[in-house]
Amino acid sequence: MLPRLPLDDRTYAEIVQQSRKIIPKRMPEWTDENAHDPGMTMLEMLAWLTEMQRYYISRVPDRNKRKFLDLLGVAPRDTESARTLVQFSGVTEAIHIPRGTKLMAEDQMFETERSIRLHPLALDRIICRTEREANDVTAWSDHLHVAFQPFGTDAKRGARLYISFDRELEPGELATLTFKLLKHDESLRDVYDAAEEGELASLIPSARLSWKAYCWDEQAAKASWMPLQVVRDETAHFSTSGSFAFRIGAPMRSVVVHPAADKPRYWISCTIEEGGYELPPRISGLMLHTVMASQRDTLCEYMEYETTGEPGQSFVLDTYLAMHGEMRVQIGGGEQGWTELPLGQFEVERRPGGDGVSVKLASVPDDPPLAPGTRVRLIASVPGFYRYSAIGSGNGLPNQAVEAYDLACRKKTALGLQVARRERDGTLRWEDWSAVEDFDRSGPYDRHYVYMPEKRVILFGNGEKGAIPEASPDANIGLIACELGGGARGNVKPGLIREWASKAGRTASVAVSNPFYAHGGSEAETLQETLLRAQMELKQTFRAVTEEDYEILAKETPGVEVARVKAIPLYKPGLSDYPREKAHGQISVVVVPYGHTETPSPSPGFLRTVQHHLDSRRLIATELHVIPPLYVRITVHAAIVVEPQYADDSRKLAELLKELLRPLGGRDGREGWEFGRTVYKGDIYNALTKASGVVFVQDLWLDADGAQAKKTAGGDIQLPPHGLVYSGEHEIELISRTRL
Known part of the structure; x- marks a missing residue:
């Protein structure tokens, strides 16, 4: 019996019927749709061809579909590992946590992505101070489901955030604070989303902050607020979630900061030096002793270095496997291959306090020192990995398959x-x-292999597509890297990561937990999922050519939140007689950020971030300008006749006009006033006459306050192409119908 194929569900008759419905819209002059018309004969023939094409397309095998996707540059996504933020607590002495430290969430293994040194340090008090008030938000920061504004609701220049610790930081001691910031449309969800490195590189902050600590100034011989040494700022001046690492440059001194006036404390402060936030920052989490962790279990890894030519050179590794596993050393690389050193030619020394591992190349009397620039590969693996590292031997035959059933690698x-x-x-x-994904692009000398996780099989080439491993009676196929884990099961709930995989971690009496959900873990894409994704990606805009392209790409600028955008072709700032006067080869993009004010305006950093994002996607001959909107205040003066019971409802009519004359969209889903659209008196008449109780509008005139706004002889308000309106204080006079 033939298998049931996913044929197209449209029949020949349905295709003909749908095509006939399009005729009046596309060709209204075609009125004869009878069978004798030659056009109908062509339509029916094309409908038959369409049905046949869809029938055969449904029978394309999966192998061909994969090749079609490859021609489009689309490959199925591999298994992804979940990531989350983990926090350590109960630190009573300094402890070094190397990269790759293994933690457990029930049966899921997680590894830290970065080394971190834990100090016996805790947050004491948190104070937010503006020109008008000072608030103690320490209790808010203790709950990850409560957000506070560190610089108040305005976030103006001079606002400060004070953070105190339970002890003074030593000069040069590295401390790291992690901030979780909320976006305008983000609820207090248990997910920690930090910006990627690429986003941070292109993000220009809207405001500029300075960090200081209250320390002893030896030159002035007094205590004062002195700048911190900022090591890393992933928040980009409180523009996104991330970590902030710093060092103290001088001995700290305690001081009293109002309203935490019960005793002196050791404080650091963050001050807004240059304002410009479109939305004041909101912090929903402020934590110490945190690091990102990924759901994986690394069995073997390697690091590469270059020698300086000095005898007995040593290399320092700061990873979990190097500290607790076995070490191998190889030298060489390139086309000559790697030579593995025996144990006697290198020494491994674990540093006290867990500060890393030193691997020293021992000097051999008969051998000269390694030449400068010689590559050295250090391979660290879990104890006993040698039993799995040698996975087979080459047989010298094409298309050799090697099984790796003992290693459940999913990527x-x-x-x-x-x-x-x-x-x-x-x-x-x-x-x-x-x-590689396959051997289609492999030549006869390319050392490529294909790993199939679902079968745990490694495939080699045939001598024409991919090289063939050399035949050997001994095991000559080995592993120098192996990583387990990945998949949707790694998206664990908050609080599940609470165990140490190593005995050393458990004996340190340091607790660990994940305050947020792990996210990002996914299974390998199926062919059908890849086809659907390819269809969606082909519809996505990635080059700025048309006006719509500029608007779509501007809204997708990473790191900033664009509420509205308008692309104006052939326009540049300062052009007074547009559209009669045109700037050829130029385009202006007007961006409006989200904000709490009635007229939100983008900061220079906001505009430069959008400009940088669009510059890499525009046509090379197009001159681009990213500009703010020009706001025009519209005030309506009206005398309106209403029913007697509505004679005191002028406030409702004023609110109706504010809803009409608004720059941003509302909760009803409608956009705000269209960029550059003239405010006609007819628009106001139409809105007012639809209100309840309005009989007619007796008199109406408009006033405008804003640059480049013009009032016509008929009383309408003309706006510049990048103009937006907002409501002034409308003057509405209501006249009862019974008084006429």
Whole structure:
């Protein structure tokens, strides 16, 4: 029996019927739709061809679909690991947590993405101070479901955030604070989303902050607020969630900060030096001792260095596997391959206090020192990994398949593979092989392999598409990297990461937890999912050519929140007689940010961020201007005749006009006033006459306050092309119908 295929559900008759419905819209002059008309004959023939094409397309095998996707540059997404923020608590002494430290969430393994040093330090008090008030928000910061505004509702220049600790920080001691900031449309959800490195590189902050600590100034011989040494600021001046690492440059001194006036404390402060926030920052989480962790279990990894030519050179590693696992050393690289050093030619020394591992290349009397620039590869693995690292031997035949059933790697790139070739003198040279999706682009000398996670099988080429591993009686196919984990199961709930995988971590009496959900973990894409994603991606805008392209891309600018945008072709700032006067080859993009004010305006940093995002996507011959809107205040003066019971409802009519004359959209889903659209008296008449109780508008005139706004002879208000309106204080006089 033939398998049931996903054929198109439209029949020949339905295609003909749908095509006939389009005729009056596309060709209204075509009125004869009878069977004798040659056009109908062509339409029916094309409908038959369409049905046949869809029938055969449904029978395209999966292998061909993958090749079609490859021609489009689309590949199925690999398994992804979930990520989350983990926080350590109960620190009583300084502890170093290396990168890759293994933590447990029930049966899920997580690893820290960065090294961190924990100090016996805790947050004491948090104060927010503006020109008008000072508030103690310490209780708010203790709850991750409550947000506070560190610089008040206005976030003006001079506003300060004070943070105190339970002890003084030593000069040079590294401390890290992690901030979770909310966006305008974001609820207090348990997910920590930090900006990627690429987003931070292109993000220009809207405001500028300065950080200081109350320390002893030796030059002035007194205590004062002195600048901090900022090591890392992932928040981009409180523009996004991230960590803030700093050092104190001088001995701290305690001081009393109102309203925490019960005792002196050790404080640092953050001050707005240059205002400009479109939306005042909102902090829903302020934490110490945090680091990002990924759901994975690394069994083997390697790091590469270059020698300086000095004898007995040593290298320092700061990873969990290096501290608790086994070490191997290789030298060489490139086309010559790698040579593995025996144990006697290198020494491994674990530094006290967990501050890393030192690997020293021992000097051999008969061998000269390594030449400067020689590559050294340090391979760290869990104890006993050697039982899995040698996964097979080459047979010298095409299309060799090697099974790796003992390693449940779920990612196609989870393995780092080497194949050894034996020289004439008997030494082994290990060559690196690269993972590829398939062998279509592989040549006969390309050392490529394909790993199929679902079968746990490694495939090699046939000599024409991909090289063939050298035949060997011994195991000459080995692993230098291996990573387990990944998938949707890693998206664990808050509080599930609470165990240490190592005995050393459990004996340190330091508690660990994840305050937020882990997110981002996903399974490998199926072919059908990849096809659907490819269809969506082909519809997405990635180049700015038309006006709509500029508007779509401007709203997608990472790091900023654009509420409205308008692209004006052939326009540049300062053009007074547009559209009769045109700026050829130029386009202006007007952006409006989200804000709490009635007329939100973008800061220079906001405009430059959008400009940078669009510059890399515009046509090279187009001159681009990203500009703020020009606001025009509209005041309506009206005398309106109403029913007697509505004679005191002038406030409702004023609110109706404010709803009409608004620059941003409302909760009803409608956009605000159209950019550059003239405010006609007829628009106001139409809105007022639809209100309840209005009989007629007896008199009406408009006033405008704003640059480049013009009033016509008929009383209408003309706006510049980048103009937006907002409501003034409308003057509405209501006249009862019975008084006429």
